[in-house]
Amino acid sequence: MKKVFEQFRKNDLLFQIIKGPQHLESPKLFVLDSSFNPPHLAHFQLLSQAIKNFKLNNTQSHILLLLAVNNADKLPIPASFPHRLEMMCLFANYLEEKLPQSVVSVGLTVFSKFIDKDKVLHEQFTQEYNTNIGYLVGFDTIARIFDEKYYHPLKISDVMESFMSKCQLYCLARDHCHLDAESQLKYASDILAGKYEPVIPKEWGSRVHVMQNDYPSLRNVSSSEIRKKIKAGQVEKLRDELPSCIYGYVMKNKTIFD
Numbered sequence: 001m002k003k004v005f006e007q008f009r010k011n012d013l014l015f016q017i018i019k020g021p022q023h024l025e026s027p028k029l030f031v032l033d034s035s036f037n038p039p040h041l042a043h044f045q046l047l048s049q050a051i052k053n054f055k056l057n058n059t060q061s062h063i064l065l066l067l068a069v070n071n072a073d074k075l076p077i078p079a080s081f082p083h084r085l086e087m088m089c090l091f092a093n094y095l096e097e098k099l100p101q102s103v104v105s106v107g108l109t110v111f112s113k114f115i116d117k118d119k120v121l122h123e124q125f126t127q128e129y130n131t132n133i134g135y136l137v138g139f140d141t142i143a144r145i146f147d148e149k150y151y152h153p154l155k156i157s158d159v160m161e162s163f164m165s166k167c168q169l170y171c172l173a174r175d176h177c178h179l180d181a182e183s184q185l186k187y188a189s190d191i192l193a194g195k196y197e198p199v200i201p202k203e204w205g206s207r208v209h210v211m212q213n214d215y216p217s218l219r220n221v222s223s224s225e226i227r228k229k230i231k232a233g234q235v236e237k238l239r240d241e242l243p244s245c246i247y248g249y250v251m252k253n254k255t256i257f258d
């Protein structure tokens with residue numbers, strides 16, 4: 001993966017698929033954009049519930065695991081990008097096994113903001129499919145997608161208009177967000193009712209779908225807490241938070257999180 005990543009950098013690419021189909025192969029695309037540092041079972045649950053609730057009847061779903069080498073807020077530490085790509089490829093195999101009727105691609109992009117990721121995916125991945133891309137996010141991330149500070153001095157209603165007119169945001173409620181669980185589940189209807197006007201236009205509420213996590217114990221799982229547990233040697237607890245293939249990888253490569 002080191003070579004693959006070096007080539008991506010050397011060639012100044014904006015987007016590249018490194019595993020799985022190079023272009024969209026299904027009418028429905030679900031994109032999980034994450035730091036994969038490491039991927040965990042709440043990520044799996046987000047994918048699983050979104051596909052269960054929103055896949056098109058009797059068609060294959062295409063999942064894209066997307067890693068941005070520039071994050072809107074985080075430094076690229078501790079795991080190196082090649083290690084994260086290795087974990088993404090393992091996670092992709094796990095998804096194909098666990099989520100029938102799904103095909104998985106793994107990709108890299110330089111873009112941190114969803115409006116730019118969306119543009120490059122329409123240019124380089126979805127091609128002839130005039131598809132509405134479904135982005136999978138936790139509630140903390142949807143709040144940041146709609147945070148004016150990322151677009152200053154432009155207005156969200158202007159800069160995000162094209163993105164919001166052709167995407168769906170599938171969101172999983174999560175603990176430790178600025179809104180409690182009940183308010184997270186009401187978020188889309190609150191947007192539709194105009195509660196966040198003029199920042200968030202009310203018609204965008206129809207693009208937002210917030211789900212409760214079916215497994216309460218996964219609601220507060222996060223990559224950063226997992227890294228803390230690895231460092232503290234509390235690895236037994238991780239069996240309930242990581243897919244078995246990622247648990248195995250992490251156990252063999254604990255120092256990547258130092």
Ligand SMILES: Nc1ncnc2c1ncn2[C@@H]1O[C@H](COP(=O)(O)OP(=O)(O)OP(=O)(O)O)[C@@H](O)[C@H]1O
Nearest residue numbers: 034035036042137138141172174219221222223224
């Ligand atoms: N427990 C969870 N419940 C709901 N969504 C989650 C959960 N964990 C992660 N996500 C969502 O998955 C997406 C990708 O996750 P990300 O890579 O930021 O993982 P993370 O566990 O939040 O990482 P970190 O702890 O390093 O911030 C984000 O939109 C995030 O909100």
Ligand SMILES: NC(=O)c1ccc[n+]([C@@H]2O[C@H](COP(=O)(O)O)[C@@H](O)[C@H]2O)c1
Nearest residue numbers: 034035068071072112113114144145150
């Ligand atoms: N306004 C935005 O589009 C926006 C804001 C915050 C994070 N992000 C992106 O969301 C993804 C997940 O972010 P975290 O890994 O920080 O949770 C990253 O690719 C990050 O760059 C986008």
